[in-house]
Amino acid sequence: MKERVFFEEFESLYYFHGGSENWAMQGFHFHNQYEIILFLTDGALMEIGNRTYHAKSGDLFLINNKEYHRTSGGADKTYHRYVLMFEPELLLHLEEAFHYDFTMFFEKRPDPFLHRLHLGGTNFEKVEKLFEKIEQNIHSENKGSIETSVRIKLSILELIVSVNEMYQFFMEKEKSKTLLDYEAKCETQEFKDPVLYRERIEQLKKYIASHVEERLDLHEISRKFYMNRYYLSHYFKKETGFTLTQYVSNQKIIAAKALLKEGHSVTDVALRLSYNSDSHFIAVFKKMTGITPKKYAQSKKSKKE
Template sequence: MKERVFFEEFESLYYFHGSTQNWSMQGFHFHNQYEIILFLSDGALLEIGDRVYHVMKGDLFFVNNREYHRTSGAEGQEYNRYVLMFEPELLEPMTKAFGYDFTMFFENRGDDFVHKLYLEGENLKRVERLLARIETNIGSGSSDEASVKIRLSILELITAINEMYKFFTKEKHTAADQEERKLKGDEEKFRDPILYRERVEQIKKYIATHVEEKLDLDEIAGKFYMNRYYLSHYFKKETGFAVLQYVTNQKIIAAKALLKKGTSVTDVALKLSYNSDSHFISVFKKSTGITPKKYAQNKKNNNV
């Protein structure tokens, strides 16, 4: 049975604190925002790609804006959590201003990255206090001062979480061990779940950083010294998507960002290496249900 995947629109800043019962997403979704989730009850299930996390109270998760995921609550139980979502653009200028990588656990991840950080005791209370401060600042109005307070409180939360994550997370392999494994790797050894997961993560990062290029299966396979069969098989096994389907999804995310900035449809098509305007419009409409021009108009009207 093929899993349903959908792109979901949210405000640039989204915050939720509360509980629901017998709640479950109907399929995997992804969105433009980074997401931080803190669970305050046991029993929920969080799936990110093909990774499945059985949630306990105090589990905190990082999800970036390219990861397909879904959550479901335990049947008959309250599903209590904090959810904070914000667009990457909020962090980028702050990273330059402070000389500190606020995105380190959203972007610059090691191959053995685990999305989950377990908190208890004072650490859990600290993160809850910081989230509550964000909630207070969000509710304080829409003035310039309120906007500054919101951004600063989010930066304080991320800094605290980064500090905790670095403290509690130990590297499973030394850099030398990882290099040796790469040198010894071949197609037969690549079948090991850990090895193909690492390779697929590298391929996903390559697609993200080369999204403006005209990517095809042979070019990607050659880049990673794999044949088409292994690339297609293991990428689909790890992500649930065909390679070119994943490429298309990443291009649509990039296209939306450009359209929101006011880039013309023709320039977006050119920048993302589509064969023509009509080809881009067709792909965009098939993926989103509306034309790129209509999407840009909707965004412009909402910002008025």
């Protein structure tokens, strides 16, 4: 049975603080935004790509906009959390001004990388207060004003810097041990396939990201990686939960959305991402997002205005 994977549209800034009971996503989803989740209760199951985490109170997760993920709560149990989602541009536009790499644990991650950072004591209190500060700014009486918008962005940057510092401290603390040793203690998921295949799959994902504008035919990819295409398909699905075709299609749609937001025409995007034709691109885009690329571009343009 194939896992359902879908793209979900959110506002450029999304914030949630509350609880959900008997809630589970129907399939893996991905979106344009980076996401930070802080769990306040035990019992939720967090699945990110091929990793499975049993979340506990104080667990903080960082998820980038290329990772498929889903969350589910325990039966007959309410789980509470903070959720903050924002588009990468919020950080990227300010990195040069501040001379600081805000996206270091969203993009330039160590290998291997654990999405989960457990916070306790003063660290938990500090991060929760920073979430509350963001919440106060979002629900300000002057919502919509330039001043409030600036305060929201600054409070998000403050949260990011604090979380980055905590991750860096964790990395130093674990220097004498490998992250894989730590992961073995924390995670229930077992990797039963040879390390060689896991490394190949990671290389393959990086290859797709850097060659997303090409046609990326399964036969050509298998030849490039000197792997039988049937074995390649089998291990890619086993390692990621998605077929190689699904993964390539979704990465192309992520790239297409970015190009459309920049003002490129539908024809230009279809040509640039090596679709067979405009109509083929439009059909795939609509199937995966629910709207045509033209309507998507118009919606983004109207929000800017």
